Amino acid sequence: MNPASHEPGHGPVALALRVILLLAYPVLSHVASLRSEGAWAALALFGLVLLCLLEPLARRRASAWLALFASGLLLYGVGASRWAWMLLLAPPVVFPLLVAWGFARSLLPGRVPLIGRIVQALYQRAGMPVTAVLERYTRRLTAAWALVLSLLAAINLGLAMSAVPDGLLAAFGLQPWWPVTHEQWSWCANIADWGLIGGFFALEYAVRSRLFPTRPYRNALDFMRQMGQLGPVFWRDLLR
Known part of the structure; x- marks a missing residue:
């Protein structure tokens, strides 16, 4: 067994989550474009942020959790505006x-x-x-x-x-x-x-x-x- 699979963020669960987030982004982005709703756009972008931060989050790095929290607040704030779709x-x-x-x-x-x-x-x-x-x-x-x-x-x-x-x-x-x-x-x-x-x-x-x-x-x-x-x-x- 590959020792790397025991490292935080590198196990089968992390791999499955990466695949799910990667596949979910274009779907959520497409729904946001069809419906022209900022909430869907914000959700798609939050999933992308989570995908990028998955490894440091698994390593319990405070900076990664802070970045995720700040991104969530920012996307929630712009979700009701046209800027959410523009970010897509x-x-x-x-x-x-x-x-x-x-x-x-x-x-x-x-x-x-x-x-x-x-x-x-x-x-x-x-x-x-x-x-x-x-x-x-x-x-x-x-x-x-x-x-x-x-x-x-x-x-x-x-x-x-x-x-x-x-x-x-x-x-x-x-x-x-x-x-x-x-x-x-x-x-x-x-x-x-x-x-x-x-x-x-x-x-x-x-x-x-x-x-x-x-x-x-x-x-x-x-x-x-x-x-x-x-x-x-x-x-x-x-x-x-």
């Missing part, structure tokens, strides 16, 4: 950009590309060597993910600027060139984004399967299972 515009821009930066930063000289670290861990567990051709592929794939996520963040920023009546341009009294409703923004930012990411992942997996038929996993499901077996500490430290 930020995560689809900020989070893809942060992850894209993690991919891009790993391409700097002296660092191992992020995809390369994952591949090395998987192949090492199976006792298989990582070839030079595969290393080059992982570097290019890391760059591709950085580009895809950056483009996704740029698209979401454009949508956030074009949303009416509470988008970024509208907040400054400017008329967007191509206005979109709350519902249209949500279908793109909360639903289509995941479809694009999943589609790119599926396409890349198909290409990888043809280029590298000998690999330590049998199929896509086995690949995901082995990725999970790398452990929470590995994934926590991956983007650092």
Whole structure:
């Protein structure tokens, strides 16, 4: 058994809670956009804050509990105003950009590309060597993910600027060139984004399967299972 599973915030209960919160956010955000109700938006954002603070909360850090309490009070206060919905515009821009930066930063000289670290861990567990051709592929794939996520963040920023009546341009009294409703923004930012990411992942997996038929996993499901077996500490430290 992985010793990390006994650490606060890294057990199966914490993992299940992370998955629930991650899946709940786009659903709550979409409901908030369809109903144009700040309370739903505040609830979605509070779940996101809880997701980000889960580990330090499990470690009983006073600063994390204080941050959660302060965030709850702030979101409760803005829940009755249009600012709650406007805050929903930020995560689809900020989070893809942060992850894209993690991919891009790993391409700097002296660092191992992020995809390369994952591949090395998987192949090492199976006792298989990582070839030079595969290393080059992982570097290019890391760059591709950085580009895809950056483009996704740029698209979401454009949508956030074009949303009416509470988008970024509208907040400054400017008329967007191509206005979109709350519902249209949500279908793109909360639903289509995941479809694009999943589609790119599926396409890349198909290409990888043809280029590298000998690999330590049998199929896509086995690949995901082995990725999970790398452990929470590995994934926590991956983007650092």
